[in-house]
Amino acid sequence: MTIGQPLYPRAAVQQLDRAASARHGATGLMQRAAHAAWILLRRRWPSARRLCVLCGPGNNGGDGYLLAALARAQGCEVDVVVLDEEAPRSEAARAARAEWGGAVSPAQDAADRLAQADVAIDALFGIGLARALDGVAADLVAAVNAAGCPVLALDVPSGLDADTGATPGAAVRAELTVEFILPKRGLRTGRGPALCGALHLDGLGLDSAERGRAASAARLLLPSDIGRWLQPRPRDAHKGQNGHVLCIGGDHGTGGALALCLRAALRSGAGYASAATRAEHVPALIALQPEAMARAVGEGGDLSPLLERADVLALGPGLGKGDWGRALYARALAAGLPLVVDADALNLLAEAPQALRDAVLTPHPGEAARLLGCDTAAIQADRLAAAAELAARYASAVILKGSGSVIAAPGREPCIVGAGNPGMAVGGMGDLLTGIVAGLRGQGLEAFDAACCAALLHAAAADLAAAAGERGLLPGDVLDPLRRLANP
Numbered sequence: 484m485t486i487g488q489p490l491y492p493r494a495a496v497q498q499l500d501r502a503a504s505a506r507h508g509a510t511g512l513m514q515r516a517a518h519a520a521w522i523l524l525r526r527r528w529p530s531a532r533r534l535c536v537l538c539g540p541g542n543n544g545g546d547g548y549l550l551a552a553l554a555r556a557q558g559c560e561v562d563v564v565v566l567d568e569e570a571p572r573s574e575a576a577r578a579a580r581a582e583w584g585g586a587v588s589p590a591q592d593a594a595d596r597l598a599q600a601d602v603a604i605d606a607l608f609g610i611g612l613a614r615a616l617d618g619v620a621a622d623l624v625a626a627v628n629a630a631g632c633p634v635l636a637l638d639v640p641s642g643l644d645a646d647t648g649a650t651p652g653a654a655v656r657a658e659l660t661v662e663f664i665l666p667k668r669g670l671r672t673g674r675g676p677a678l679c680g681a682l683h684l685d686g687l688g689l690d691s692a693e694r695g696r697a698a699s700a701a702r703l704l705l706p707s708d709i710g711r712w713l714q715p716r717p718r719d720a721h722k723g724q725n726g727h728v729l730c731i732g733g734d735h736g737t738g739g740a741l742a743l744c745l746r747a748a749l750r751s752g753a754g755y756a757s758a759a760t761r762a763e764h765v766p767a768l769i770a771l772q773p774e775a776m777a778r779a780v781g782e783g784g785d786l787s788p789l790l791e792r793a794d795v796l797a798l799g800p801g802l803g804k805g806d807w808g809r810a811l812y813a814r815a816l817a818a819g820l821p822l823v824v825d826a827d828a829l830n831l832l833a834e835a836p837q838a839l840r841d842a843v844l845t846p847h848p849g850e851a852a853r854l855l856g857c858d859t860a861a862i863q864a865d866r867l868a869a870a871a872e873l874a875a876r877y878a879s880a881v882i883l884k885g886s887g888s889v890i891a892a893p894g895r896e897p898c899i900v901g902a903g904n905p906g907m908a909v910g911g912m913g914d915l916l917t918g919i920v921a922g923l924r925g926q927g928l929e930a931f932d933a934a935c936c937a938a939l940l941h942a943a944a945a946d947l948a949a950a951a952g953e954r955g956l957l958p959g960d961v962l963d964p965l966r967r968l969a970n971p
């Protein structure tokens with residue numbers, strides 16, 4: 484089944500742009516873009532009187548000139564600052580500059596002009612960005628980011644790669660972004676969400692048949708999708724149908740990680756959850772969560788009586804990389820059960836890479852880098868490509884965590900989670916995700932579906948929990964909203 488909203492690569496949007504321009508006229512589309520931006524600007528900043536529009540050399544700049552002309556006609560005072568004073572490259576953008584017709588200021592005056600503005604409009608670069616912004620363009624970006632007034636970005640915050648969500652050079656930080664024609668991947672993962680601010684899509688009047696010809700390259704998962712995977716339970720359900728999750732980890736001093744994993748498995752609906760851990764954690768785990776079972780595992784890592792009853796293994800939270808952790812890791816991998824691999828289990832996998840059977844990996848960018856033998860920056864430079872590479876190399880479903888988590892698996896269209904918040908940047912949050920994936924696998928979801936649904940539940944539950952504040956959000960706060968969302 485196909486779940487989520489399609490997201491498009493830049494090349495598909497450019498192709499559609501060209502076809503649509505031939506039909507509607509490039510200037511016509513640019514006018515629609517400017518109009519859409521103007522309506523949004525007015526709604527968001529109704530009392531703004533003075534605008535500063537920064538225009539680049541391409542059609543994104545063209546959108547900016549037309550918005551400037553529109554705002555002037557509506558009584559605003561408008562300054563236009565240009566990246567370079569030469570005529571724009573395309574005919575449509577030249578016509579847009581002629582339509583503005585007023586004075587333009589050179590880039591070195593940007594700071595002065597921005598200081599007067601109630602709102603800045605970023606029309607420097609859109610999807611035509613071809614390389615890192617540097618030189619005068621980077622100076623302009625620095626000026627707009629330092630200006631202190633809110634920024635409205637047209638189509639894409641300049642400097643953000645609309646495909647990858649990376650910023651190879653300087654990039655504008657907007658408060659609001661109006662994206663044109665089709666939703667793009669890079670605005671929703673990596674640096675995209677932070678730089679776009681609120682995101683608003685305007686289709687520029689192209690009908691769905693016209694837009695539907697473009698081929699998507701990823702899907703965006705939203706909280707409203709949860710019900711596609713999780714239906715109400717049959718009235719005659721019994722606990723044996725909902726899976727037995729065995730959580731493996733919790734070396735000396737790190738029993739808490741395993742406890743969070745265990746609780747998340749139960750709150751996401753597992754029929755049973757057990758812990759295989761160090762002896763000293765057993766009484767605390769049972770006291771904390773009397774519904775769970777906990778067994779001490781000695782140095783040899785013998786899991787055999789526990790494995791017999793388990794349907795799925797959650798391997799890694801608090802596991803450590805000592806002899807005890809290594810022994811447990813080896814036994815768990817040899818068990819042939821559906822697996823969720825996290826934390827130190829990922830680091831052990833990185834030491835001796837192998838293709839897994841029926842597994843979900845949940846790396847953060849640092850763990851992903853170790854698994855691929857590169858550095859974290861290389862992962863973040865193209866998160867979708869990194870997730871696909873991990874999925875192929877380890878023959879697994881993968882959740883690459885971070886802003887706009889990416890889910891990939893061999894042969895599946897990748898997904899991006901359209902939920903989550905910076906309150907999730909706290910120790911233990913990943914242990915919850917591991918438990919949720921395992922809980923859903925126990926309830927019958929296959930690896931990729933469980934990965935998608937779990938990543939979405941986790942982020943959406945954290946958003947509900949963050950209503951009381953992002954700073955100070957704790958993994959334990961996410962458990963109650965998790966239960967609510969797991970019953971759509």
Ligand SMILES: NC(=O)C1=CN([C@@H]2O[C@H](COP(=O)(O)OP(=O)(O)OC[C@H]3O[C@@H](n4cnc5c(N)ncnc54)[C@H](O)[C@@H]3O)[C@@H](O)[C@H]2O)[C@@H](O)CC1
Nearest residue numbers: 500504512513541542543608609610611612613614615638
């Ligand atoms: N039919 C269309 O094509 C439409 C396009 N629209 C707007 O046009 C944008 C795309 O326009 P373009 O394809 O002209 O691209 P852009 O306006 O994004 O920028 C392309 C220009 O910037 C230069 N450039 C790229 N990277 C650079 C860098 N790092 N440093 C310096 N210069 C660099 C390129 O050589 C080119 O001249 C969209 O994002 C959207 O805002 C909208 O008006 C809607 C309709």
Ligand SMILES: [K+]
Nearest residue numbers: 605608639641
């Ligand atoms: K822009």
